[in-house]
Amino acid sequence: MKIVVSVTTSERSRLPSHLNRLCGSRLPARLRGVKFRNFSIIAHVDHGKSTLADRILEHLGAMGERDKRDQTLDTLELERERGITIKSTPVRLNYTRPNGEEYVFNLIDTPGHVDFNYEVSRSLAACEGVLLLVDASQGVEAQTIVNAYLAIDSNLTIIPVVNKIDLPAADPEGAAQELEEVVGIPAEDAIFASGKTGVGVPEILEAIVERIPAPSGSAQAPLKALIFDSVYDAYQGVLLFVRVLEGKVSPKDKINLFSNGKNFEVDRVGTFSPGLVVGQSLEAGEVGWIAAGIRDIQDAQVGDTITRTDFPTDAPFPGFKPAQPVVFSGLYPTDTEDYRKMREALERLKLNDAAFSFEPETSEALGFGFRCGFLGLLHAEIIQERLEREYDLDLIATAPAVIYRITLTSGEVLTTQNPAEFPTRDRMERVEEPYIKLSVMLPEEHVGPVMQLLQERRGSMVTMNYVGKRVELIYEVPFAEILYDFHDRLKSISRGYASMDYEIIDYREGDLRKVDIYVNNDIVDALAVVVHEDKAYSLGRKIVDKMAEVIPRQMWAVPVQAAIGGKIIARATVKAYRKDVLAKCYGGDVSRKKKLLNKQKKGKARMKQIGTVEVPQEAFLAVLSTED
Structure with missing residues (x-):
């Protein structure tokens, strides 16, 4: 016997319980009273967000056997290679509770690196709650605190999850207690889980249903x-x-x-x-x-x-603050014919990455290109790699720089991020640079060397706090000082245990100088750098020495010089190829040898007048790797 039942939403609630169960599986999701839960996973970098997302997808049957792979929600090739999340990725999942209630989860996996913090803030705008992950062996890190406060400021429900409890060095209770001391989330609310083994995933799913509120808003209201x-x-x-x-x-x-x-x-x-x-x-x-x-x-x-259009809402959603790029670098195609192709690629990347900006610029050395703005060095590196891989472009990148504020003697105030645009010293009254509030979390035994590193970078201590078994150092540092290799040096000194986070606080006056680089007596505007006067000579010396190693040898000697204004502060020479013109001249009068040498000298002089020196990309990279 075949029974056909047709019900409306209002009639649905009045059906007898046995008939309700009989036809429930045949009804569309909305008629079955499906409820929604929207949430993100947030954490410090490498605390297991993507791995835990994999286990949730597996548990809810969203991955077939043929589709199983690590980092399922990391769709970019770069993400999978580097083992980090770059783009927030949404996914819709169906969850049925043991009592038969059906829910639809909208999960958004987010990045953890400080450079992609804007991706996190955008994801939180689409959610009512978050899973806040903490590594059971590492505890609360700098970015954990920042992401937790992002969620608190957005009035989201936070479910604390202590992840990686399967590690030998795991201390789940200690990590939960640390979370309570630092962020104020009760330790007893924490769920202990393992993204590797799947332990704790059922408890997490139940907590999502119980703790995260259902989305508000009526389907009958204006869109x-x-x-x-x-x-x-x-x-x-x-x-x-x-x-x-x-x-x-x-x-x-x-x-x-x-x-x-x-x-x-x-x-x-x-x-x-x-x-x-x-x-x-x-x-x-x-x-x-x-x-x-x-x-x-x-x-x-x-x-x-x-x-x-036919049923409009009264006011828009407040949205969120647009991200302001803080690091700028020039990107130029090695083939000038790729300029139009590069512009189209940049426009598409900007659509998918609102924190990225660009504008056209011209360099005498490199031709036509773009001045690009990023949230940090990793962000800049990722953008360049995506351009090269996804759009088949061959690029040259100039040294990154921050935004400087310059007050001229005339009283006019300029802002520039391009060192080549710096006015001459006689026109400048003062130069201001951005400062950041830098938070570093690390074990107590590494505090001394890290404090020494921060002092070398012109940092001044604000405070030092003890957080559980670790120390939090808070410094105010010029942003330009942490651009190049600070993160690598910090990890090296602390044996990988230190983590950092920063926010820009204000602009302060500094004794800054522009260092110009000359190759074969011609200025290379794309290689100009701005540096504090105390470090100008040492940086200029390192740059010219590095460049002298990578610039190809010519038939004549090529001078590479660093200068402040018109004063040369460092010089290195790319040695000329040598041809032994005296090889066949043995014995006889010395004047014959001098005649041959003078003839060779005049020939090289003529060649130098019409010759040009090609500066390879390695020379531009040399500016970024001036640390020993």
Whole structure:
């Protein structure tokens, strides 16, 4: 016998319990009373976010046997190679509790490195709660604290998870207690888990249901959706990753973007599994994607609000502060014909990475290129690698620099991040540079060497706190001093146990000088650096010595010089190829030898007048690796 039952949402709640169970599996998800939970995983770098996400996906059956792999949500090749998360990745999961209740989880795996902190803040805007991971062997680290306060400021529910309890050196109770002392999250609330073995995953899933609130907002209200990310698709145009706060959006709906007032018609909507899955609609509380035939990349601004043209909302979502780049570097194509291709690649990367910025610039040495802004050195390195791999570009990068504020003698105030644009000393009244508040967490036995390193970098101590078994050093340091190799030196000195986090606080006056580099008596503007006067000579000496090693030898001697203003402070020479013109001249009068040598000397002089020296990319990299 076949029974056909047709019910509405209101009638659904009045069905007898046995009939409810009978037809429940046949009803669409929304009619079965499915509830949503939106959450992110946040932690310090390498505390096991992506691995725990793998176990959650496995437990909920989101990965088949053929799809199983490590770091499932790390979709970029670079992420898998480096073992770090660069982009936040959303995924939709179905969870059925032991009592039969059904839930839909929208999980967003986030980066842990300080350079990608903006990715975390964007992900949190789409959530009601977070899993805060702490390594059971390492305890609370600098970025753990920062991410925890990001979640607290966003009024999100925090579920503390002590991860990696399977490690031999694990101290789960100590890590939970440390979390309570530093952040104020009760130790008894912590869940002990292992992303490697899957221990604790069922408890985490139940905690998500019990502790994280359901998303608010009515599907009958005017549409209000927040764009928290976007990506460019060659066939569908810009795909908007959205969190629907109120209302409902379906294909054929006319939508309006608040930032520019432009209207578009929705082609498709869908969710993440973690690939793109086409759906029928997105309602209040859901996380998904929208394709609306948006071809102009500039129209899709992260943080913008979407509403329906025929049923608009009154006010946009407040969004979040746009990220301000703090590190700048010049990127130039080695082949000038790739300039247009590079511009298109940069525009697409900017769409997917709102913290990245660029503007055209010209260098006498390198030709046409772009001045690019990043959140840190790792961010800059990742962008360059993505350009080279994903867009098949061959690039030259100049030394990174921060934004300097210059007050001229005329009273005019300039801001520049390009050392080549520095005015001459007689035109400058003072130069100010950005300072950061640097927090370093490390074991007590490494405090002395790390404090010495910070003093070498012109840092001044603010305070020193004892956190459990470790020490937190807080210093105020010029941002330019930690750009190049500070993180590597810190890890080396502390044997890998130290972690750091920083925030920019203000600008302060400094005794800064621009060091120009001359090759064969011609200035190379792309190699100019700004440095404190106390370090100008030593840095100039290291740069010219390094460059003399990597610049190819010519038929004549090539001088490489460092100068401040018109004063040469260091010089090295690329030795000329030598040809022994006296090889066949043995015996006889010495005047015959002098005649041959003078003839060779005149020939080299003529060659030098018309010759040019090619500066290879290794020479530009030499500026970045001037530390012994």
